[in-house]
Amino acid sequence: MWIIYGTKTSNKVHGRITSEPCSECNNNIFSLDTIHKYFHIYGIPFFPTGKSTSLVCNNCNKVYENNALSENRKIDIKNSRHKSTVPFYHFTGLVLLTLLITLISWSIYQDKLKEQAILRTPAVGDYYVVNFKNLFFMNNPDDKPKDELTDTIVEQKPYDFGVVKLVEIKNEKLILLVGNYTYKYPTDAKKSITDGIILMQKDYFTDYIYELPQNKVFDYYDKGDIQSVYRMSKFQELLYKAKQENQ
Template identity: 20%
Template structure:
C-alpha cells in the first residue's frame, strides 16, 4: 500500500498596506496569510499543489477566504500570494527521487565498466551469466576455474532459471558440472557482444 495525500502549510502572514477593512472600515489593520497545499508520499513532501490566501482584520477579526474576498482587497492579496514562493522543502520527495536515480545511473555505469575490465582480464572465481543455448529466456552460469594469459577454463552450471541475475540462485559448488572447457578472452568478448554473456560477477577478491 502506498500512503499518499496532500497537506496544508502556512507560508507567510503580512500586512496589506493601504487597505481598509470592508467590515469595520478600520484603516491599516488588514493582514493576509498565504497557505500552500503540497502532495506527500509516505509523509515525505513531494511537490506543491496550490497556494491560497486568507485576509483578516486585526480590529474586528472578520476573515475572508480568497474565493470570496471583497473586491477592494483582491489586488493586495493577490500580490502577496504571487510574491510568496513555495519553500524548497515542498520538493523534498522529488529531490530524493532525483538523487536516487542519479546514484543508480552512476552505479550502473561503474558496473558496466567493471564488467568490461573483468572480461578483458579474467580471474579464477569470476562468474559469467549466460543465456542457455537455444532459449534466450533461460539463464545459467559459467564459472572461471583458472585463468592463464588469454585462456580461461570454465565449468558450466547444470541448472538454468528465468531470473536474469541468477548468481544467488545457482552459484553453489554442487550445481556446477565436473568437465571444464577452454575459452579465450576473445571468445568471451564475442559472447558478450552477441548478448549470450550478459553479466560478470567477481565475488572473490
C-alpha cells in the same frame, strides 16, 4: 502494501498589509495568510500542488478568501513586500527520490565498469552468468558444449540462464566449464555465484566445455547473452571452501 498519500497544507501568516477598507468595520489593515498545499506520501511532502491567499481583517476578523478577493485587494497583495514563496521542504520527497535514483544509477554504472574491466582482462576462475539457450542453441547451433571423454554434447535444460566457469585461455578462446543448473532469472544464477553455491556444491559444474572466442565476448555482453561476470576474491574462495568441508 498500502500507501498513505494525499494533500496537506501548511499555513503561513505573512504579516500585515494595507488594502481597501473592510466592508464590515471600515478598518484597512489586514493580515495576509497564504496556505500552501502539497502532495505527500506517508507524511513526506513531495511537491506543491497550489496555494490560496486570504486576508483577515485586523479589527473584526472577517475573512476574505482567495476566490472572493476584489481586484484591488489582489493588486495590494501583489504589491506588498510579503512574498509567499513555496517552502523548500515541500519538495523533500522529490529531492530524496532524485538522490535515491542517482545513487542507484551510479552504483549500477560502477558495477558495469567493474564487469567490463573483468571482461577485458579475463582470468581463470572467473564466473559468467550466461543465457544458455541463446549462447548454446540459438547463436551457434553447430557449436554446442562438448564432453571430450564421453563425446557428447550438452542437452537443453529447462531454464535459460546458467553459470559457466573460465578454466583456461587458449588460442584467444575462453575455455568454459558449463554449469549443471539452469535458472529462470539471471539474478538467481548470479546469486548461486555470490552465495558460493558454485563452490560448495560438488557437482555444480558438468564436464561439458564451451569454447568462446575472446573477440566475441563484448558482442555477447551487449546482447545480454553474457549477463554478468564475477571474480571471486581469494578470501571468499577460502571461506566457501571451508564451509564446504564443514558440511
